[in-house]
Amino acid sequence: MIPREYITELVQRSDIVDVVESYVQLRRRGRTHTGLCPFHNEKTPSFVVYPETQSFYCFGCGAGGDVITFIKRINNVDYVEAVKFLAGRAGMPLPEEDDQTGRLRTRILGANKDAARFFFTSLNSDAGRFARAYWRGRGLTDSTIRRFGLGYAPDSFHETGDHLKRLGYTEEELIAAGLLKRSEKGSTFDFFRGRVMIPIFDLRGNVIAFSGRKLDPEQPGGKYVNSPETLAYKKSRTLFALNYAKKSAERRYLLCEGNLDAISMHQAGFPTAVAGCGTALTAEQVKLLSEYADEVVLCYDSDEAGQKATKRAIELLSASPLRVSVLKIPDAKDPDEFIKKFGADRFRTLLDGSDNAIEYELAQARARYDIAAPDGRLGYLRDAIGVLAGRVTPTERDVYAGRLAEETNVEKAAILAQLDGAIRARSRRAAKQREQALLSEGAGGRIRVPYSQGGQKALGVAFAEQQLVAAILKTPEFLSLVAPRLRGDAFLDAGLGRAYTLLCEKSARGEYLDLSAISEELPDETVSLIGRILAQNYDVGISERDVEMYLDRIENSRPVSSTAAGRSAEELAEYLQTLKQKKA
Ligand SMILES: [Zn+2]
Known part of the structure; x- marks a missing residue:
């Protein structure tokens, strides 16, 4: 950990407006500065920098934080590297190199590397014969297995851990690496057991995490298990196989759903196949991709989940400079199956003919309607205009309108007029949304609360929690008012609760x-x-009176739920009845 005083001084010497200005052209607006967001593609500014709280927030994509967060995100580096970068900029000596966090990260990487070797050796041991059969069954050759360092985690609660402890790693280090887990009773056990293992590498080739697949479907536990996030592993910033793909001169990347799909594609001769790490595509991954690729072909499964993921990915990618197209796989459920059935050459033909994202969405729209019927044609036209609005250049607009006219028998001029209307309505709507977001003090609409925690009321509580954190960050003295009445672990939003606990400490x-x-x-x-x-509260004073009101709101919400918790269904119904009567 870097000493706190060092960070304080660094942040004081790194004014957020100055720092951001070297990346983003900012314009002063009252007490704030606005500009075009560097984290998503936009034409009207929704990125705001707040000098008084030294924070930033984008009303378009939700990126926000302090000056260190900004550097982390814009340079795609971790916390320590961001600090070093700012230190260089501010002319401060680098933080002590023997910092504990850096040392622990190095140990984690070491443990992961040794674990990967152990898993590889286990794969080739007698106990690993079923795992070997599994990989062969997936059509992987020995050289692919070696290249990707695939392995097998023995079906034991302590073998991996014991091996790594013998190599000198402590239990704490192995827990920090996500290789050991602590049980409720306090003993530790191996996190990956009886699974075939895929190591996940960073761009420098370090093993930063693992993905384990269940060998025996009868065995308890999920089909896939992935390492938890650690000091060395942030899944939203990782793309599987990018360390190999980046060595290729090709600028067309294939984005696959799972890491095994990517491995199969590498083996079949497609060296730019990459995959996410068990999550939907993130903005950070898109940014990473755009450093190496000009074009991305989405190669997701043809099932419903895959199509949903495709749609989400298109939305995210359309805000990037990358060209996007979508692979249509006939007669197979995924690329892997297609390649096995028809071979790599036919797959390449498929790739070369893959539709661009707009074509894909138009085809989806067309499939929803019966174009032979007048109603169906109108429905298709309406959806198609929705797809095109705001996404096409004037030339493309003309081409697509012509095509739609042919398909639907509606005059091209009429289609162009409708399309223009839709584009105008869309930009009006976007402008209005931005304005509302900027002015929004009633932030309730953007708070997400799990249903299980009680709807509207929980929304009020979540809002109160947010306001209290804002109050403390703006006026730290308020903490003395809040601390005796609120505990961090009682927060609805666990992340915010953690933030509050840290502030207290x-x-x-x-x-x-x-x-x-x-x-x-x-x-x-x-x-x-x-x-x-902080952005929402920038122009709003939060008074002592407000702080007490928020605290009251949180406290008042508690008795009902805790009284309700211990009751049976009948008792609860009766209880709600008496509440109703009281109100009446
Ligand atoms: Zn943004």
């Missing part, structure tokens, strides 16, 4: 309180959330 140690004081220890989404909360 730092305050108890007499440290300076701001977003940079806690951002290192929080997940990115929480830092973004706090960026947004």
